[in-house]
Amino acid sequence: MPEPRPYYSDKGLSAAFYDLITAQDASLAGDVELYASLAPAGGSVLELGTGTGRVAFALAEKGLSVLGLDIAPSMLAQAQTKHALRGPDLAARIRFRRGDMTALQLDESFDLVICPFFGLAHLPAGAAWRNVFTGVAGALKPGGKAAFHLPRAESLAGPAPPRERAVLQVSVDDAGRRLSIFVHERKAKAAIGRFDQVVDYVLTDARGREERRSRERLTYYVADPRPFAEAAGLRLEGAPTPLGGVGEVHVFAKP
Template sequence: MAQARPYYADRSLSAAFYEVVTAADARLQGDLDIYADLAPAGGSVLELGAGSGRVAFALAERGLRVTGVEIAPSMLAQAQARLAGLPPEVAGRVELRRGDMTALDLKRTFDLVLCPYFTLAHVPAGTAWRNTFATAARHLASGGLAAFHLPLAEIMRLPAPPRDAVVLDQALPGGGRLQLHVLERTFRDGIGRLDQVVEYVERDASGAVVRRSPERLTYYVADPEPAAAAAGLLKDRDPVPLGGVGEIWVFRKA
């Protein structure tokens, strides 16, 4: 595959423009309402893979107390900068920490554990999934819920678009644009692994290229129920469809 830096690495354009891309992704519409409805009013939430704070801050605005854990320094720095600009009553309900969801132990429990926007799919569907579900179970109060947003396997198997096709074309402040291209895309059925190289292209108001960065994005797909069951979590309901490309799986701790 092409030379590419990892997604969300330091100085990557995927990190720099994360807010732009998520705001433009209509396939996420409705996820905040789903997550908010899973927690009791004024309840506590642990978010695994908090990114730049999109979910954590929205839930805090609704009165929930949220601890967001993120492993990528570039993403955590963005979340901390945004946190500083929130109204004090909202910011006071948010705690941000750097941590690894596969090996986390905060020594306390929550009403709800979230793993949104395909976060679990970024790690291999074996030991890492089992460890993440164990993390969720360890941090859940009895009867608490854990929600995992996972991609659909049939979407992961789709062929790559033409390399010159623009799969996202989004306006930027100042008159520039962000454009995305998929340079490579392969899916390995045996291990449920999608590998793709996505090129980020930033253009100025005249259309000239300012920055260009090919970045490697890997997803894993699998049935989450065995890993959940091994951690003592039982499926609470049928998976909730979201945006035609994924589902939110909800599990309950007995």
């Protein structure tokens, strides 16, 4: 089989079925409410790693104005498609833009910056994290807050399940097609905070025959975000908030 694709690549299945998969993920329960509680009523939000707009649309429904930034064209295309189908009042509160969170160049500031669902953990915890926090500090209004959802190392370091056992199976459509997800490989380098996983996404028809398969690599980097935030001039706001049993939301404020 060819080398694994990166997660969320144009030709992979993780991006194509992102909304379906995240809808089954109990570890994300309550994240939208948490982020909304950090912004003033009618405030402005910058979402880093917006993906298909799952959080952005939900925040806009709560009256917030959201700019969603993502580097993956396949994810942004889905967000834009959904945006075109929304009513004018809601659509007016949401914008999407392609961009790199390690090189923020924005001509506006925000009440809240968020990076949900382990978005920062996709990047090595070094210069990339320093650049992200520097950019976030520059994008925040005085008194504004920033929230980063990061995984806990112990939730990533466990042994991989048997390769033949699906970790998720979900119906795709009324024709009986199903998507199954299998963990092919899992490696942990806890000493440097790097956790690699290779996952097989398998799409089958109603009779169980394979239609398409995509092997994809997902890498997470785990580190304490506080030194990076403090170096950028941000202040920690209390203890991290546990979310879903596998991660925590770290909140910082700009003086």
